[in-house]
Amino acid sequence: MSKSIILILILISLFSTNLIIASSPQEIEQQIQSDLKKEKLSPRKQYYLYVLAGREFLYSSNIQLAKKYYTKARELKVYEDKSEVYINLISVAIRKNDTASIRKSVSNAKRYFAANPNYNKGSYSDYLNLVLKTKIFDSSIKEKDFSSLSKGFYNFEIRKVQFEELIKKKKYRMALAKLDPNGVSDAGVQYEILYDLLRVLVLKKSIKSSQLLCAPRYKKFPDDYSYTMMICGSLHEYLKHSKVSNKSISQLEKYFSKRYSDKSYLLLALKELK
Known part of the structure; x- marks a missing residue:
């Protein structure tokens, strides 16, 4: 198997997940x-919409x-952290096995991070360094170089948001753009339900019940x-009937009045689906 194909397979595994069944x-x-x-x-709201679509x-x-959508996000003139955009455009080029696009996207990312050193950190920096270190077209690939990056890029950073x-x-x-499904489940069920709730709020009924991380x-x-x-039950209810019932809202209001009151802000968001 060629060196470039080995790297492609490994990098795809880093940015793929079986948690999502696509709409x-x-x-x-x-x-x-x-x-x-x-x-x-x-423009800022458009940016996050394009990022989420690209993802x-x-x-x-x-x-x-x-x-298409990551490129739209990259081209918008907004002062936001575009790390995900530049890194995932590399991933797109690698999946297409397009040598010219890989070189161009890597060059674009290097230029972006050089101009924005505060963003060149964590999983994004690891990914870019991985691509550069392996010298995709002319260097031997060692699988041990990738083991530390195999999953959960966000499971530590997520708690800072x-x-x-x-x-x-x-x-x-x-908020949804701060959550990545590769790391959500590793971070705990509370982040799974947060991800599900936000995803339904943003993408509405283009989401299917079977796609909810909480579904199993x-x-x-x-x-x-x-x-x-x-x-989770309320989200199933919304996706089936296009609304969350007053009964479900009332039960959650009663629940949060007695325990986990610090999580009651989730109910504020859920009420948007009534």
């Missing part, structure tokens, strides 16, 4: 276009659409009296 590309694009038309989105398509292996503040300000796209656990324990499973 159809048409459904996701329809939701994106609907959001763009019905709201006068600022959805990348994880579901719709490479052309991933490239102020999700409560973002949700109270209804910055759902921005909810299927086993539908009557579990925990806020995570109660919210």
Whole structure:
């Protein structure tokens, strides 16, 4: 097997996940276009919408659409951390096995991180250094070089994000952009339900119940009296009936009045689906 193919397979494994069962590309694009038309989105809000679209398509292996939306995000003139955009455009080029695009995307990323050294850290820095270190076309590949990057890029950084503040300000796209499904499950069930809730808020009914990260656990324990499973049940309810019932909201209000009051901000977001 050629060296470049080995690297491609390894890098794909870093940016793929079996946690997501993709909605159809048409459904996701329809939701994106609907959001763009019905709201006068600022460039910043457009940026996060494009990033989330690019991510959805990348994880579901719709490479052309991933490239389309990540490129749109890259070209928007906004002062946001574009690390994910530049790194995942490398991933897109590698999956396409396009030598010229790989070189160009790596060059673009190097230039971006040189101009923005504060962003060149963590998993993004590891990924870029991995590509540079292996010298994809002329160096031997050693699998041990990749073992430390095999999963959960976000499972430490995720805890530093102020999700409560973002949700109270209804910055759902921005909050969702801070969560990556490769690391969410490693971080715990509370982050799975946060990811599911935000994903439904952003992508609405282009999401299927079977795609919820909480779905397998909810299927086993539908009557579990925990806020995570109660919210999961409410999301199933919304995806089936296009709304969350007053009964479900009332049960959660009662629950949060007695325990885990620090998580009650999730209920504020859930009420958006009534």
